[in-house]
Amino acid sequence: MLELQNISRSFAEHQVLHDVSFQVPAGSLTGFVGANGAGKTTTMRIIMGLLAAHHGTVRLNGGDLGAGTRRGFGYMPEERGLYPKQPVIDQLVYLGSLHGLARSTARQRAMELLERFGLAARARAKLESLSLGNQQRVQVTAALLHEPQVLVLDEPFSGLDPLAVDAMSSILRDYANRGVPILFSSHQLDLLENLVDHLVIIQDGRILANDAAGALRRRHTDKHRLVLEHDAGWLREHPGVTALDVSGPEALVSFADPQLAQQVLAEAMRRGAVHEFATHRPTLADIYREIIR
Amino acid sequence: MSTTPAWLTVTLREVETKVRDKAFIISTLITVGLIVGSIALSGFLANRTSTYTVAGADRPSLRVLEHAQQIQPQDVDLSVQNLPDDQARQQLEAGTLDAVLHSTGPGKFTLTGGEEVPAKLRSLLDTSVEQVLTAELLSSAGIDPGQLPADTALSVTLLQGDAERNSMIQAMAFIFSFLFYMAALIFGMPIANSVIEEKQNRVVEILASTIRLRELLAGKIIGNVILALGQLLLFLGVGLLAAWLAPIEIPFLGVVFQVATWFVVFFLAGFLVLAGCWAALGALATRTEDLQQSSGPVVTVLIGILFIGLYAKGTVLVIASYVPIVSSVAMPIRLLTGQVPWFEPVLSLLVALAFCWVVLVFAERIYRRAVMHTGGALTLRKALKLEE
Numbered sequence: 294m295l296e297l298q299n300i301s302r303s304f305a306e307h308q309v310l311h312d313v314s315f316q317v318p319a320g321s322l323t324g325f326v327g328a329n330g331a332g333k334t335t336t337m338r339i340i341m342g343l344l345a346a347h348h349g350t351v352r353l354n355g356g357d358l359g360a361g362t363r364r365g366f367g368y369m370p371e372e373r374g375l376y377p378k379q380p381v382i383d384q385l386v387y388l389g390s391l392h393g394l395a396r397s398t399a400r401q402r403a404m405e406l407l408e409r410f411g412l413a414a415r416a417r418a419k420l421e422s423l424s425l426g427n428q429q430r431v432q433v434t435a436a437l438l439h440e441p442q443v444l445v446l447d448e449p450f451s452g453l454d455p456l457a458v459d460a461m462s463s464i465l466r467d468y469a470n471r472g473v474p475i476l477f478s479s480h481q482l483d484l485l486e487n488l489v490d491h492l493v494i495i496q497d498g499r500i501l502a503n504d505a506a507g508a509l510r511r512r513h514t515d516k517h518r519l520v521l522e523h524d525a526g527w528l529r530e531h532p533g534v535t536a537l538d539v540s541g542p543e544a545l546v547s548f549a550d551p552q553l554a555q556q557v558l559a560e561a562m563r564r565g566a567v568h569e570f571a572t573h574r575p576t577l578a579d580i581y582r583e584i585i586r
Numbered sequence: 587m588s589t590t591p592a593w594l595t596v597t598l599r600e601v602e603t604k605v606r607d608k609a610f611i612i613s614t615l616i617t618v619g620l621i622v623g624s625i626a627l628s629g630f631l632a633n634r635t636s637t638y639t640v641a642g643a644d645r646p647s648l649r650v651l652e653h654a655q656q657i658q659p660q661d662v663d664l665s666v667q668n669l670p671d672d673q674a675r676q677q678l679e680a681g682t683l684d685a686v687l688h689s690t691g692p693g694k695f696t697l698t699g700g701e702e703v704p705a706k707l708r709s710l711l712d713t714s715v716e717q718v719l720t721a722e723l724l725s726s727a728g729i730d731p732g733q734l735p736a737d738t739a740l741s742v743t744l745l746q747g748d749a750e751r752n753s754m755i756q757a758m759a760f761i762f763s764f765l766f767y768m769a770a771l772i773f774g775m776p777i778a779n780s781v782i783e784e785k786q787n788r789v790v791e792i793l794a795s796t797i798r799l800r801e802l803l804a805g806k807i808i809g810n811v812i813l814a815l816g817q818l819l820l821f822l823g824v825g826l827l828a829a830w831l832a833p834i835e836i837p838f839l840g841v842v843f844q845v846a847t848w849f850v851v852f853f854l855a856g857f858l859v860l861a862g863c864w865a866a867l868g869a870l871a872t873r874t875e876d877l878q879q880s881s882g883p884v885v886t887v888l889i890g891i892l893f894i895g896l897y898a899k900g901t902v903l904v905i906a907s908y909v910p911i912v913s914s915v916a917m918p919i920r921l922l923t924g925q926v927p928w929f930e931p932v933l934s935l936l937v938a939l940a941f942c943w944v945v946l947v948f949a950e951r952i953y954r955r956a957v958m959h960t961g962g963a964l965t966l967r968k969a970l971k972l973e974e
Contacts (some may be wrong), residue, residue, distance in 0.1 A: 342794075343958060363796075368795045370791040374784075375792075391596075392796055560659055
């Protein structure tokens with residue numbers, strides 16, 4: 294498990310991170326979401342040792358991180374970075390060797406991954422001759438080459454076409470299944486919906502949520518959606534009911550007491566037909582919006 | 587898992603990339619060709635003999651000409667004809683003779699040429715006349731001329747030696763200065779460029795999260811030092827080998843070889859300083875274009891070194907031979923005179939190495955701070971204020 298404890302960091306007078314603490318459990322895909330400038334990249338750079346924290350620690354499985362430990366991390370920075378003029382395979386082998394792989398192993402692993410991304414045929418091509426999406430795949434390959442113990446990926450899905458998104462998701466799932474803690478940021482919340490096990494939400498340098506996705510969903514499943522025959526305006530006046538959104542016969546409400554649900558249903562049926570009465574399952578995007586509100 | 591240290595992996599990449607670069611291979615081969623060619627050419631020019639045919643119209647003239655044949659230098663081939671005056675003039679006009687010598691009275695001679703009398707021929711005959719007359723004078727006074735000339739011969743050789751040594755020093759000064767200047771640009775600039783490339787493309791983020799920046803920098807510098815030194819040894823080796831194999835005898839080869847060894851050591855110290863400067867400049871820049879402005883001072887220093895190497899003499903040269911970077915060229919030039927005590931180069935080298943250490947430590951600090959900085963180009967002062 295990767296663990297951040299009370300991380301703070303300022304640039305000049307501006308404090309960017311306030312007491313940031315969260316965990317990336319082993320074997321979990323942890324989504325890291327927040328608006329632009331919320332502090333995602335700064336946090337990730339601190340995890341990777343590219344920036345020093347002014348306060349707080351990053352620990353892996355309870356131990357402090359040193360440069361030696363981070364050599365086993367896989368990192369994909371937000372601003373992609375590889376050598377444009379070098380052939381794909383050459384730079385992958387180089388980066389693999391820097392991570393401590395033997396050249397032959399690095400070459401073999403790189404080819405396996407390129408194969409998986411459908412890029413094996415372009416291995417000898419210069420990076421700059423590849424499309425942006427393909428360059429992105431090479432970038433991911435670079436992060437995965439050395440079978441990292443921890444993966445930190447800044448916006449790994451941005452710029453990928455739907456097929457590449459699927460390939461990326463399945464690769465990430467594979468690594469998670471091996472027990473690797475994976476932290477990745479994204480602002481495409483719909484992509485996270487079926488992917489993340491754990492969600493961390495950051496706003497203005499403060500962590501607003503840090504929990505398993507399932508638990509978050511359960512906690513936010515306190516709303517009901519109604520579709521009635523007649524106007525649903527009466528729900529606004531009903532004691533113990535908070536009407537979150539009412540338009541014509543449709544309404545989204547929450548109940549002060551779960552017991553109230555059956556009472557309201559009975560009242561609705563008394564007033565006419567009820568076409569729909571269901572607990573509302575929020576998407577992660579809904580939860581995110583609600584939390585940062 | 588391999589145990590190759592990270593810096594070595596970086597070094598190997600620097601060397602491999604360069605050695606595979608066609609432009610680099612071609613320019614190296616062309617330079618090797620130029621070195622061999624220029625040595626062969628100078629050998630050919632030195633070996634070329636001038637042939638002169640001179641007629642003597644009378645006995646004293648013939649004696650002078652015969653003596654001239656005995657003392658003629660290697661590059662002059664004098665043939666003598668015994669012709670009466672009018673016949674000699676005809677041939678001179680026809681161009682089959684280079685000159686005619688006649689005696690115009692006791693101890694007096696006239697040399698008649700066509701359009702001109704070649705300087706080499708004139709000075710040869712001048713010497714010959716003087717020696718023949720002196721010998722006659724001495725023998726008439728009852729002195730054996732064989733007893734004396736040793737003195738004059740000795741002073742002549744010394745004079746000749748100094749002149750030759752000076753031209754050798756001048757030639758070597760040019761070669762040392764030029765080699766240093768070229769290497770500093772050919773292998774120094776790429777250090778800056780590869781630092782900028784990694785900064786600009788943000789590869790440095792990945793590299794820095796994998797290995798220490800210090801190792802990255804060390805790998806780069808060591809890689810380019812190996813390349814620069816390798817090329818220098820190749821050029822010097824080919825040059826010395828060609829000079830040694832040349833059909834003519836090139837003087838001072840022993841001294842040149844000895845000083846070349848010193849030069850390699852001084853070159854290393856000077857190049858390391860420049861490598862550090864280039865790396866720091868690269869880290870301060872954001873784009874390759876920035877380097878054109880910031881590299882100005884370094885290039886100026888390099889051109890200064892080129893000029894000092896070519897023109898500095900006397901006290902200026904002595905001072906220069908202790909100034910780091912400049913000493914890489916100035917001290918070897920002084921050593922060529924063979925009149926510098928052994929402790930001077932050692933002292934100068936120690937000064938250079940101390941300076942080198944300071945510069946590298948400083949450059950590493952700047953590099954570590956500035957290379958991760960993403961905004962615009964930095965000044966030195968701003969870079970030092972940056973936080974890691």
